[in-house]
Amino acid sequence: MPSFTNRLFPLPPAQQAAAESWFERGEGTPRKPRAASSVLLLRDSREGAEVFLRYRRGESPLGKIAFPGGSLEETDGDQVPWFGPTPSEWAKALGMDDHQQAMRHVVAAIRELFEETGILLAGPDASTLLESNRGPEWMEAREGIASGEKSFPALLARRGLGLRTDLLRPLSHWKTADFALRRFDTYYFAAVQPLGQESSLLQxxxxxxxxxxxxxxxxxxxxxxxxxxxxxxxxVGLTLEQLTVPSVQLMLEKLAKAKGCIAYLAHRRPNTVHQPELVKDDDGAYLLRVSGNDAAEGAGQRGR
Structure with a gap:
């Protein structure tokens, strides 16, 4: 399998100015990335595996088109009822030593998935999952959590629910390129859409x-x-490569080549940190080159 080292990705138009400034300054000190979690919400169809994509306003380091996800919040460290692998087991799976930080990433993944799609990976016990997420009360809860007016742990406690962390799968770990004005240190997870729950956009x-x-x-x-x-x-007028970041592109490619969600989730992935590198092309264009190996996601070179 070829290395990601020689794989080039077009730089999204919104990042051109930051790239030019980076080169003009002779590079510089990268901004500290914010910890984040993102989730590939999956389901099978007759035409192959499907994934939930959404549009993001502004200049998100996760791309204009991305998977549900976002920054970790302070309340993600609060104690919540927990079913499935322990935080220490999650830390090992994510390749980190900090059990508390691993817990926060898992909580953030489930919280962000609920905020942005309505899918809630929670249940009253280790073998039961919330059967329905329909109704105005659930949308109101999502709006309150997204605005910071309501607490996700408080919602779980009020409903007598615990997080079903066994329904999440770790995928990969990516950091935004050094030149970016906003950077994320993102752990990607995957989850299959539960029976009885429907996805919807946040009102x-x-x-x-x-x-x-x-x-x-x-x-x-x-x-x-x-x-x-x-x-x-x-x-409008932009290709997938211009709308997304390399991590999203590569995971979409891998998913497209998998024979269904089970096959995709069963693929073993090493704990490798991936970070795009900003380089200059021969004709002066700014492109992203992914550093590291290709063991985690994606395969093959594209284009150039």
């Missing part, structure tokens, strides 16, 4: 989000079809 905040067939997005990745479908001024 008042969600602009676009849908289930996408991975193989279809991979096949049309060099077209502007997805960006045109989203229909926002900063997505």
């Amino acid at each position: 008042g905040r969600g602009i676009w989000g849908k289930w996408c067939i991975a193989v279809h997005e991979f096949e049309r990745r060099q077209t502007t079809a997805l960006g045109d479908e989203v229909g926002q001024p900063d997505t």
Whole structure:
């Protein structure tokens, strides 16, 4: 298998100015990345594995089109009922020594998934899962948590629910390139859509989000079809590579090549930290080159 070292990715238009400034200054001191968690929400279909993608406003380091996710919050460290692997087991799975930080990443992953899609990986015991997430009370809870007016741990306690951490799978660990003005240190997870629960956008905040067939997005990745479908001024006319970050592209490719969700989740992945590197192309264009090996996600070179 080829190395990620020689794989080049177009630099998203929104990051061009930061890249130019980085080179003009002779590089510099990278900004400290914020800890984050992101989740690939999956389900099977007749045409292949599907994943939930959503549009992000602003200049998110996770890309214009990305998986549900976001920064860790202070309350992610609060004690919550917990089913599945222990925080120490999660720390080992994530390749970190800090059990408390591992717990925060897992809680953040489940919280962000609930905020952005309504899917809640929680139940009253270790073998039961919330059967339905429908109803205005659940949307109200999501809005309150997203705005910071309500607490996710308090919601779980009030409903008598514990986190089903056994329904999450660790995928990979990525850091935003050094030159970026906003950086994330992101752990990616995966979860399969539970029976009885439906995904939906957060009321008042969600602009676009849908289930996408991975193989279809991979096949049309060099077209502007997805960006045109989203229909926002900063997505129209852009390809998948211009709308997403390398981590999202590579995971979509791997998912497209997998024979269903079970096969994708069963793939063993080492604890490798991946971080794109900013380089200059021969014609002066700014491109991202992924450093490290290709053992975690993705395969093959593209383009150049």
